[in-house]
Amino acid sequence: MTVVVSCYALSRLAEQKSTWWKDAVVYQIFVSSFKDTNGDGYGDLRGVIEKLEYMIDLGINIVWLSPIFDSPMYDMGYDTADYYRINPIFGDMEDFDNLLEQAHQRGLRIILDIALNHTSSEHVWFKRSVKAAKGGDEYFKDFYIWGDPIVDEDRNRRPPSNWESVFEGCMWEWVPEIQKYYLHVFGRAQPDVNWENPNLRNELWKVLRFWLDKGVDGFRLDAINCMSKVRNQDLCAQRPGKPTVSGWPDAPISTPNRFEQKANEMFANGPRIHEYLKEMHQQVFARYDALSLGEMSCGITPELGQDFIARDPNEQQLDLILHFEHVELDCVDGDKWVLRDWELPELKAAVSKWQTCMAEAGGWDTIWIENHDQPRGASRFCKDAERGQLNAAKLLAIWLFTLQGTVIIFQGQELGMTNPEEFSEEMIRDIETRIYWDVAHADLALGGGDHKLEMAKKAITSKGRDASRIPIPWNSNHETSGGFTDNSAKPWLPIHPHFATLCAEAQRRNPASVWTFYRDMIRLRRQHPGLIYGTYQLVDEHHPSVFAYTRIHGGNFYLIVLNFGREYVEWEVPQAHGRGWVPIKLTSDYEPLGLEVTKLRLGPYDGVICKRESCKAANGDSESDIV
Numbered sequence: 001m002t003v004v005v006s007c008y009a010l011s012r013l014a015e016q017k018s019t020w021w022k023d024a025v026v027y028q029i030f031v032s033s034f035k036d037t038n039g040d041g042y043g044d045l046r047g048v049i050e051k052l053e054y055m056i057d058l059g060i061n062i063v064w065l066s067p068i069f070d071s072p073m074y075d076m077g078y079d080t081a082d083y084y085r086i087n088p089i090f091g092d093m094e095d096f097d098n099l100l101e102q103a104h105q106r107g108l109r110i111i112l113d114i115a116l117n118h119t120s121s122e123h124v125w126f127k128r129s130v131k132a133a134k135g136g137d138e139y140f141k142d143f144y145i146w147g148d149p150i151v152d153e154d155r156n157r158r159p160p161s162n163w164e165s166v167f168e169g170c171m172w173e174w175v176p177e178i179q180k181y182y183l184h185v186f187g188r189a190q191p192d193v194n195w196e197n198p199n200l201r202n203e204l205w206k207v208l209r210f211w212l213d214k215g216v217d218g219f220r221l222d223a224i225n226c227m228s229k230v231r232n233q234d235l236c237a238q239r240p241g242k243p244t245v246s247g248w249p250d251a252p253i254s255t256p257n258r259f260e261q262k263a264n265e266m267f268a269n270g271p272r273i274h275e276y277l278k279e280m281h282q283q284v285f286a287r288y289d290a291l292s293l294g295e296m297s298c299g300i301t302p303e304l305g306q307d308f309i310a311r312d313p314n315e316q317q318l319d320l321i322l323h324f325e326h327v328e329l330d331c332v333d334g335d336k337w338v339l340r341d342w343e344l345p346e347l348k349a350a351v352s353k354w355q356t357c358m359a360e361a362g363g364w365d366t367i368w369i370e371n372h373d374q375p376r377g378a379s380r381f382c383k384d385a386e387r388g389q390l391n392a393a394k395l396l397a398i399w400l401f402t403l404q405g406t407v408i409i410f411q412g413q414e415l416g417m418t419n420p421e422e423f424s425e426e427m428i429r430d431i432e433t434r435i436y437w438d439v440a441h442a443d444l445a446l447g448g449g450d451h452k453l454e455m456a457k458k459a460i461t462s463k464g465r466d467a468s469r470i471p472i473p474w475n476s477n478h479e480t481s482g483g484f485t486d487n488s489a490k491p492w493l494p495i496h497p498h499f500a501t502l503c504a505e506a507q508r509r510n511p512a513s514v515w516t517f518y519r520d521m522i523r524l525r526r527q528h529p530g531l532i533y534g535t536y537q538l539v540d541e542h543h544p545s546v547f548a549y550t551r552i553h554g555g556n557f558y559l560i561v562l563n564f565g566r567e568y569v570e571w572e573v574p575q576a577h578g579r580g581w582v583p584i585k586l587t588s589d590y591e592p593l594g595l596e597v598t599k600l601r602l603g604p605y606d607g608v609i610c611k612r613e614s615c616k617a618a619n620g621d622s623e624s625d626i627v
């Protein structure tokens with residue numbers, strides 16, 4: 001009997017744990033660019049505290065803080081030097097404790113962004129690991145991924161495998177003093193930790209528990225599907241490659257005539273990844289009512305994604321995953337810098353597949369379009385939106401808040417911020433963009449031609465990570481960089497050229513602003529649980545400019561129709577979806593509410609949410625059968 005009761009209690013706990021983040025709206029803060037309170041040009045934790053009421057007014061439930069741990073900031077904090085210390089740029093532990101307390105007092109939850117795939121090369125673990133190779137502390141010897149060189153008959157040395165780093169060049173970095181290479185999936189100052197080592201994993205669980213014990217409400221786990229790397233013995237049909245004497249296989253040749261090769265299959269979704277994440281869940285998240293939000297920017301598909309969010313308690317790994325298919329439509333072969341045009345049906349297919357696959361697996365999707373790594377959505381999903389820029393930002397809000405999943409917005413998105421568009425070298429602060437720009441320059445020196453440099457500038461203005469990282473404009477005061485900092489300070493990145501019209505102060509006073517629209521959409525979504533929990537179904541999948549879908553929940557039926565094009569379009573509600581649709585929210589007020597619609601005439605970037613009540617048909621069947 002006791003067993004039955006405790007199982008019931010456990011299942012109740014699981015049920016409780018799985019609900020609070022589902023209908024929540026997450027607001028991502030890139031602390032450096034949010035609000036500076038001490039005039040050093042960088043945002044800080046006190047700036048976040050200052051703006052807690054702002055987030056409450058908007059309707060936010062969860063704040064995601066970009067990495068705040070001590071870091072040399074080679075990659076803006078995604079290179080941790082000490083997981084137990086606050087980065088002095090952002091404040092100290094007292095500031096953090098204050099922030100957590102004041103957020104909780106207001107009912108706001110805080111989740112921390114943490115990179116556990118790698119640390120900074122400044123981390124003491126890394127220094128000790130190097131030392132251990134020379135006969136130091138054995139405990140740290142295998143905290144990182146060390147590889148021996150492959151030496152040919154002529155005594156030429158090459159790295160243990162041909163894997164290409166995500167940022168640039170070879171994934172292996174030579175350390176002359178110990179005659180070994182270390183592996184780094186990202187930048188060379190970001191060595192990957194070795195998850196094969198149980199001691200290392202235990203240290204990471206301790207880190208997570210330390211912050212959860214403080215009361216944080218969860219983590220955004222950076223690059224969480226990259227922890228398990230492929231060894232020779234792991235090669236198979238799904239992971240083709242060529243074994244080498246180092247024990248690390250070479251990736252298949254995709255770019256002839258060079259050594260480094262794309263190697264996603266060698267480090268993403270590797271052979272032990274589910275084992276590791278189950279252990280993390282059991283050792284950490286199962287013991288707290290905390291959210292695990294796993295970022296998977298490298299090689300995740302809806303089918304693979306299902307395996308990470310399984311609801312079976314024995315298989316549990318992550319609550320939510322951040323996937324990237326919809327923001328990689330403009331990439332050629334996954335290369336973010338090589339741009340391609342995409343068509344709306346491709347976007348509809350990608351979004352719909354994730355919506356369906358997550359629901360089928362009993363999981364829950366995440367809904368987002370921009371973040372600190374991605375450009376502004378309004379500049380990307382509504383191309384050439386000058387004619388309807390205001391509508392475009394509102395259209396994107398309707399889209400986000402009517403899909404199924406936890407909605408995540410990035411600071412400034414609620415202001416309809418766009419990419420700055422103009423190229424300037426002063427804007428290049430991000431290490432990934434800097435490397436790309438330097439390579440483009442080197443190509444020019446080798447006779448690459450001016451047009452290549454122009455293409456690089458275009459790629460940087462539309463895809464570079466600095467575009468969305470520029471400071472938030474709080475007011476129209478030029479002296480204080482739009483209220484971001486104080487009179488004397490220079491922000492670490494230039495402010496937006498249109499900061500005076502985009503600023504929060506002006507928008508909050510304006511009932512027709514993007515800010516007001518976001519606030520209203522958040523409220524509307526709460527008033528209509530069907531928009532949160534309803535079943536998603538795509539309508540008219542091949543239409544070139546209209547993205548339409550239904551959400552059905554209990555007796556409530558919703559139809560969302562969005563014109564992603566810059567031309568007027570007439571769209572007839574398909575007969576199969578019934579009649580009686582009444583608009584409840586529009587991007588613009590061009591049409592009176594309260595009238596039934598059968599045909600919609602939508603202007604550039606216009607969107608509409610329609611609703612109808614279920615009614616029983618004459619034969620007693622629910623109308624849901626025909627929707």
Ligand SMILES: [Ca+2]
Pocket residue numbers: 035036037038039040041042043044089
């Ligand atoms: Ca500051």
